[in-house]
Amino acid sequence: MERVVACRDVSRTYDDDAVPVHALRDVDFDLAAGEWVSLAGPSGSGKSTLLHVIGGLDQPTSGSVVVDGVEVTALSAAQLSDLRLNKIGFVFQAYNLIPVLSAIENVEFILQLQGVDRAERRSRSRESLHALGLADLEHRRPGEMSGGQQQRVAIARAIVTEPVLLLADEPSANLDTSTTRELLEVLKSLNRERGVTILTATHDPMVMGYTTRQVNLRDGSVV
Amino acid sequence: MTDPSPRSRALFVRVAWRNLWRRRLRTWMSACGVGFAIALVTVGMSFQAGTYDAWIDTATSLMTGHAQVQHPAYFDDPEVRHNLAEGFDLASRFEGVPGVVAVAPRAEAFALVDAGQRSFGAMVMGVDPVRDAALSDLSDHLAAGEYLPHPDSAFVGTALATNLGVGVGDEIVVLGAAAEGGVGALVSSVDGLFETGRAEIDRNVLQVGLAEMQAGFELGDAVHRVVIKTRDARGVAGMRETLEAATPTGGRLLDWNELLPELEQAIQIDKATAAMTYWLLLIVVAMSVVNAFIMTVFERTREFGMLLAIGMRPNSIIGMLSVEALCVWAMGTVIGIVLCLALVVPMSVVGIDIAGIEGMEAMAGQLMMPERLYPALNVRVLLESPGWMLLGTLVAALIPALRVRRMQVVESLREEE
Numbered sequence: 342m343e344r345v346v347a348c349r350d351v352s353r354t355y356d357d358d359a360v361p362v363h364a365l366r367d368v369d370f371d372l373a374a375g376e377w378v379s380l381a382g383p384s385g386s387g388k389s390t391l392l393h394v395i396g397g398l399d400q401p402t403s404g405s406v407v408v409d410g411v412e413v414t415a416l417s418a419a420q421l422s423d424l425r426l427n428k429i430g431f432v433f434q435a436y437n438l439i440p441v442l443s444a445i446e447n448v449e450f451i452l453q454l455q456g457v458d459r460a461e462r463r464s465r466s467r468e469s470l471h472a473l474g475l476a477d478l479e480h481r482r483p484g485e486m487s488g489g490q491q492q493r494v495a496i497a498r499a500i501v502t503e504p505v506l507l508l509a510d511e512p513s514a515n516l517d518t519s520t521t522r523e524l525l526e527v528l529k530s531l532n533r534e535r536g537v538t539i540l541t542a543t544h545d546p547m548v549m550g551y552t553t554r555q556v557n558l559r560d561g562s563v564v
Numbered sequence: 565m566t567d568p569s570p571r572s573r574a575l576f577v578r579v580a581w582r583n584l585w586r587r588r589l590r591t592w593m594s595a596c597g598v599g600f601a602i603a604l605v606t607v608g609m610s611f612q613a614g615t616y617d618a619w620i621d622t623a624t625s626l627m628t629g630h631a632q633v634q635h636p637a638y639f640d641d642p643e644v645r646h647n648l649a650e651g652f653d654l655a656s657r658f659e660g661v662p663g664v665v666a667v668a669p670r671a672e673a674f675a676l677v678d679a680g681q682r683s684f685g686a687m688v689m690g691v692d693p694v695r696d697a698a699l700s701d702l703s704d705h706l707a708a709g710e711y712l713p714h715p716d717s718a719f720v721g722t723a724l725a726t727n728l729g730v731g732v733g734d735e736i737v738v739l740g741a742a743a744e745g746g747v748g749a750l751v752s753s754v755d756g757l758f759e760t761g762r763a764e765i766d767r768n769v770l771q772v773g774l775a776e777m778q779a780g781f782e783l784g785d786a787v788h789r790v791v792i793k794t795r796d797a798r799g800v801a802g803m804r805e806t807l808e809a810a811t812p813t814g815g816r817l818l819d820w821n822e823l824l825p826e827l828e829q830a831i832q833i834d835k836a837t838a839a840m841t842y843w844l845l846l847i848v849v850a851m852s853v854v855n856a857f858i859m860t861v862f863e864r865t866r867e868f869g870m871l872l873a874i875g876m877r878p879n880s881i882i883g884m885l886s887v888e889a890l891c892v893w894a895m896g897t898v899i900g901i902v903l904c905l906a907l908v909v910p911m912s913v914v915g916i917d918i919a920g921i922e923g924m925e926a927m928a929g930q931l932m933m934p935e936r937l938y939p940a941l942n943v944r945v946l947l948e949s950p951g952w953m954l955l956g957t958l959v960a961a962l963i964p965a966l967r968v969r970r971m972q973v974v975e976s977l978r979e980e981e
């Protein structure tokens with residue numbers, strides 16, 4: 342099966358007041374197209390750091406990270422921006438929608454960054470929101486929606502560009518159990534029906550139960 | 565791949581405009597700060613423009629006119645022999661020039677004015693009363709008697725008349741060096757007195773008929789100045805070529821800038837002094853805009869981190885912040901221009917009564933100010949301070965916005981809102 346992500350000997354070391362902190366230690370990790378993998382582990386295990394490194398938000402201290410055939414560590418800042426814009430969708434723990442834009446405008450924003458024309462932008466955004474059951478909320482701003490609804494808008498924004506990889510960092514952390522289940526059903530449907538490749542960092546057992554594979558991290562290493 | 569920013573301007577403007585209203589009070593404070601600064605500077609500049617127009621009008625309308633033709637040596641060495649022949653013919657050369665509204669020839673000499681027991685030195689001017697009254701308002705300052713009613717009349721400054729101990733109806737004798745080297749003399753009857761409020765003129769000037777002056781000082785038909793008044797003193801520079809073309813060989817054209825260099829210097833000094841005040845004001849306001857945008861960037865660090873994470877480039881975010889600054893500037897400019905127009909337009913119609921302000925009347929005379937001051941609005945006045953404020957606002961927004969370029973995405977995403 343086609344590999345979307347390939348990490349080899351990836352290490353990430355931070356300097357915390359001149360004391361080196363090893364967030365990742367020689368991590369090898371592969372993600373195949375169509376998989377939904379959860380990176381699991383306690384706080385500080387390195388799961389978010391690995392997610393950030395794969396997403397081009399952070400640079401590894403050493404090692405190789407290939408996303409959709411592109412060596413991420415060799416890219417300039419501008420090339421990394423383009424990679425994130427065109428190949429990776431992000432879902433954050435805190436939703437991170439633009440508060441002054443409505444649901445549909447938030448989804449459209451990323452398409453506008455890609456230079457998609459207005460008519461196509463509007464139709465794809467609407468389709469994305471409909472797929473996530475948000476047809477009636479497209480003109481609401483984030484402040485007028487619940488946490489679960491905001492997170493679904495964030496997913497709509499992340500998938501509207503049809504990325505090769507969806508990265509979700511603790512997507513259920515701010516949601517109650519029933520909303521988390523609804524959200525996971527949405528992700529499951531995207532994964533099964535649309536073939537979206539998903540990598541989730543989580544310590545929520547319910548999330549792990551939905552994923553097709555689980556990778557455990559402890560002290561920066563895959564265990 | 566291309567930078568997506570050029571295709572995203574419409575959304576940037578929408579996001580920027582809505583972002584401004586997340587902190588309504590701060591936005592209004594910034595816009596009002598920009599607006600008041602623009603209003604203060606624009607009102608100040610319109611008063612300056614009105615004051616300079618008044619200075620120029622007052623200085624040129626009394627005697628100097630907007631331009632003169634003289635003997636080439638007369639300006640630096642004002643001797644009687646440095647004159648121009650055929651004064652009236654010379655004057656008529658300028659009467660048909662477009663933009664010229666009045667022309668008057670003058671002869672003049674420094675002379676001793678004798679009134680029996682007392683003698684004083686003074687500037688004697690021979691004028692054609694009809695032509696001169698069309699370009700000089702000296703006759704409007706009549707204090708007693710009449711303005712040159714007869715060929716042998718004299719029109720004397722009140723201070724000079726007091727010094728000489730003469731009044732209307734008395735006779736004076738004027739003695740000086742004639743053009744041919746002999747003694748020039750004329751006897752005149754004091755038929756009128758003038759009082760301009762400017763001591764150096766009231767104490768040192770008298771006017772007589774041009775023909776009497778030419779005859780008494782052996783000038784024939786010669787004059788020393790052909791004084792020209794145009795429609796607008798400020799427009800003389802643009803007419804220079806036309807006036808030069810009408811100036812005969814052996815004549816020298818001088819405009820009011822050259823005739824009254826101290827006036828131009830005074831204007832430049834006043835402009836420089838005011839400009840310092842305006843700059844200080846604009847800098848203070850720009851600092852407050854810097855402060856507002858520092859707050860904005862700190863408050864929205866996580867939002868900017870998210871925008872960077874989804875693939876927006878730092879320059880595009882800085883562009884979006886610049887659009888916010890542009891919106892603040894636009895609001896401020898509207899506020900400033902409306903305030904300025906509300907203040908200046910009514911005052912430019914009715915004027916400000918300078919003479920009515922206690923202690924200003926004497927000062928107004930010394931400063932060549934008219935009794936009423938009319939602030940003047942023009943395109944330059946209306947555009948200059950908004951233009952500088954635009955630059956200041958954009959720079960003020962750019963200083964904190966540049967922080968976006970140094971943002972670490974992961975760190976920014978961890979920031980609390």
